[in-house]
Amino acid sequence: MTTTRMMSDQRREALSGSLWFLPLLMTVGALLLGAGLAEIRLPEDGPLSPVLYHGGAEDARRLLLSVATATVGVFALVVGLTLVALQVAGNRYSPRLVRSFLRDRPTQLVLGMFIATFAYNAAGLYTVGAQEDYPRLAVTGGLVLLFVCIAALVFYVDRVAHSLQTHTLLNTVGLTTRRAVEARPPGIGRSAGLSGLDGVPWDEPPVGAIKLLAPRSGYVQRLQMDALMRAALGEDAVIQLVPGIGGHVVAGTPLGWACPANGGLVRPETLARSVNRAITIGAGRSSYNDVALGAIQMVDMALLSMHVFDYHTVEQSCAELGVLLGRIAGLPLGPEAVVDSSGTIRVLVPGLYFGDYLELACGEIRRKGSSEPVVLLALVKQLRAASASATPERLTLVRRELEYVRAAAQAGIPEPHEVERVLREADRVLLLVGAGQPEHPAVQLAGL
Incomplete structure (x- = not known):
């Protein structure tokens, strides 16, 4: 990768984590769109006449003002929902996940849509005067943007509700991490x-x-x-x-x-x-x-x-x-x-x-959940997945982690039958990764 390409990626990655850049571009685009539509005068009996706004100039100004005012109020609601999502994600899951919400492109688009709609309608007040010959197409565009904002609000509420679900957060983190691996x-x-x-x-x-x-x-x-x-x-x-x-x-x-x-x-x-x-x-x-x-x-x-x-x-x-x-x-x-x-x-x-990644993925979870069979069994499944494409040298590290899990179960779980369950699953995976005959008698009797 050339230096120019790397610097371009850096700028793009930095801007993708900001909540202002995309809304700024959309606002500028809305102002340019409004300026362009304001120069278009359509005849009263033209083909677009049925969908154009036909009120008087004063009515058009009140419409633009009402849309701009309503947009600001709903925008405050969107910002509130965003802050709540950031707080819930940071407190409930991890403060490091806040960056994932900031990089969420649909969130940036919704924020940009409300800001752009406000700017479009507020700027329209300067082009619609007292004369009756005002840009009806531009005023109609402001009303259309209001309906687009309402649809965006419904979409955003649904997205916030789903984005706080565990599987969505994990999929987002997993996808980002896989892309980092693919970048080598x-x-x-x-x-x-x-x-x-x-x-x-x-x-x-x-x-x-x-x-x-x-x-x-x-x-x-x-x-x-x-x-x-x-x-x-x-x-x-x-x-x-x-x-x-x-x-x-x-x-x-x-x-x-x-x-x-x-x-x-x-x-x-x-x-x-x-x-x-x-x-x-x-x-x-x-x-x-x-x-x-x-x-x-x-x-x-x-x-x-x-x-x-x-x-x-x-x-x-x-x-x-x-x-x-x-x-x-x-x-x-x-x-x-x-x-x-x-x-x-x-x-x-x-x-x-690879051993460092194994310790990172298993160590803290194993120590924190050493008394919970569900946690240790989840670690056993995780290590089984890690062994699928591991080299013989790395399988040795996987076996070592499995032994740590066995030791944690024996030392931390109070119920003997739950200890038996974790040991049985750990020994099953030890056999799969080529550790030889397991120590646990239940696995031996099963002929696995």
């Missing part, structure tokens, strides 16, 4: 997870390295690998980043290190400027490239649902986490090294291993 950000795919990068001390400077300091505090949202590669080649250097996608940095602390590749001299100021332009740092984590953020949102929903004893939501969250783990189980994961045409490593980026 640094740490997923290509040369990620090379064995030679296992022991790299990311927080420690290599010998002879210079510091590349972070210009601001925040989270790493994007890495333009092409730009980093050009920066490294331009200074004949090797760039080693300290944080990867989703990592937090503090202004003035090392964002990365740079070492001469062939014993030459590196210009720190020039290289630092190039690196800073290639890395986007924002106040919060972005779902565009941050696969771990999607997993965190699903885990949040599961954890907060346990507080209100909503274990069905926990099951749904674990099912969606299983889909995510199954998608990445067969992909290269971990720190990534980018090489030039001669095979020399030029850029090193840290990344999460």
Whole structure:
């Protein structure tokens, strides 16, 4: 992906999370539409006469004023519904889900429709004077927009009611996360997870390295690998980043290190400027490239649902986490090294291993729900889904998580028959992933 394409994606992703940009465009469009229709004068007996407004000029002004006033009142209701949805989603499921509501395109369209209708009718008051020859088509357009706003309100109320349902929220988060996986950000795919990068001390400077300091505090949202590669080649250097996608940095602390590749001299100021332009740092984590953020949102929903004893939501969250783990189980994961045409490593980026994703998806849920059979059984199903496309090495990690689930059931569940149930399901999955003969006697007797 070129730098221009990356910067365009950044601007588009930033604007898609704002509630003002699309309504602003729609308002400008409505004003231009009104200005254009105001120049059209249709004859009284023309083909459109049956649908045109035929009141007097003063009646037309009152109509425009009434539509503008009514639109403002209903717009306040829409804003109230939006704020309620944001509050419910943040408190009930996860504060991180608020961004999903802000990025909801239908919500932006409905808000834009009301603002554009108000602007259209308010601006029409300047074009409809006391003379009887006023733009009837433009006035009719204002009345039509009122009916469109009423339909949009009904649609929006229905959408808000459905958007707060658990499966809708999980589907939204899952879809965004799958898109992030398909984008193959640094740490997923290509040369990620090379064995030679296992022991790299990311927080420690290599010998002879210079510091590349972070210009601001925040989270790493994007890495333009092409730009980093050009920066490294331009200074004949090797760039080693300290944080990867989703990592937090503090202004003035090392964002990365740079070492001469062939014993030459590196210009720190020039290289630092190039690196800073290639890395986007924002106040919060972005779902565009941050696969771990999607997993965190699903885990949040599961954890907060346990507080209100909503274990069905926990099951749904674990099912969606299983889909995510199954998608990445067969992909290269971990720190990534980018090489030039001669095979020399030029850029090193840290990344999460499959074991890190497993712990992220299972650890907190297992510890919080260790006394609930429903939660542990949901984790067993999640791990079974994760093992579908896993490599033999990663199946070992899945088996380890299953053993953790077995230990949590034995230590946390008070009822022996519920312990038996969880152990039986865990042993069944252990057999499927090739763990050998299970310890649980019920599975052995079943011949599974």
